[in-house]
Amino acid sequence: MSAPRRVLVIDHTAREGGAELALLRIVERLPPAVEVDAALFEEGGFADRLRAVGARVLVLPLDSGVNTASRATLATPLALLRSAARMATYVPRLSRAIRASGTELVVANSLKSAVFVAFAAPLAGRRWVWHLHDRLATDYLPGPLRAAMRMIAVVGPRRIVANSYATLSTLPRAARSKTSVAYPGLDESSLDAETRPGRHERPARRTVGIIGRISPTKGQHEFLHAAAIVGRAHPDVRFCIVGAPLFGEDDYAAQSVALAAELGIADRVEFTGWLADPRAAMRGMTVVVHASPVPEPFGQVVVEAMAAGIPVVATDAGGVREILAPDGVHEHLGELVPAGDEVAIAAGIARILADPDAARQRAEVARAAVRDRFTIDATVDAVLRSWTRALRR
DSSP states (O other): OOOOSEEEEEESOOSOOHHHHHHHHHHHHSOTTSEEEEEESSOSHHHHHHHHTTOEEEEOOOOHHHHTOOGGGGOSHHHHHHHHHHHTTHHHHHHHHHHHHTOSEEEEOSHHHHHHHHHHHHHTTOEEEEEEOSOOSTTTSOHHHHHHHHHHHHHSOSEEEESSHHHHTTSOHHHHTTEEEOOOOBOHHHHOOTTSTTTTSOOSSOEEEEESOOSTTTTHHHHHHHHHHHHHHOTTOEEEEEOOOOSSOHHHHHHHHHHHHHTTOGGGEEEEEOOSOHHHHHTTOSEEEEOOSSOBSOOHHHHHHHHTTOOEEEESSBTHHHHHOTTSSOOTTSEEEOTTOHHHHHHHHHHHHHOHHHHHHHHHHHHHHHHHHOBHHHHHHHHHHHHHHHTOO
């Protein structure tokens, strides 16, 4: 059977998180024969970027209390039931939109959208695929929410596309047989480092940075504690935190600023906030740190840093090991350190700062590995195979 001619992708957010950017790269690279529409639950930058690459975007506003609810607020069965009651009126509306779109296949691109699509797609008489970007594990989701999502994984989608084997491993066994892995790939602009001006030049000053949504799961506090340790031995080094809170995590962001002051490094830490092009900030960094204290489903920032030829220190949990130690044993592409260990993170940074030539050589090997393993063409091929299989009778 051939690939679907029309696909409707659904996401609850129009904010440009990792899952959304991964989907955008896929949409940009799909063959012309596959037409993509999108249904989002809010208006925002992601909607604009989808329109810019030719996707028709339908915005179906969802009650903000439901759409912005964090995982922590759904930690009890009662909270889930209350949320479900508020969602009930939205499902028929989404189902009508699916039917009116004329799509052959529906793709849910987030946990929250998967909950709605699990009911709305069958009601519209359409099959659906789940692009899973989150680990369905208790260290990542509250117990009741994890149980609900695992049940949906078994009985809902015809196919699941996981962003890593670490993510796949958190699915129920009954769902794994219909799951394939498609690593989020990078486009040519990210991979074409050979022609980037100044790629072989050292930054004017040494800067250690962390990039991503400001959240307890991303480890900005662990990064700051490590920065304080590194700063004592390297008073010339500066630190940079790129990103903003997206899903009700403003308190954590404020605590991060206060923590920098408490540690006595506020004058050496820059908080950039949200940036339209975080890769521009990355290119000025000497070291990129991935400090997630819980296992990361994948770790796109790690791959992007490798593609830019920048040495990486990353916590050894979840999909990150698949990136930096593809043979499962030898971490020859970056510094892997124990998750949540601020001292180990600092030691990894210090090793890179102490021997920049060796770090640069290893970064070149890592950059070549990205070109071999994490291209958008490989991602699109894997995704199209899953979409096609979902339509088989």
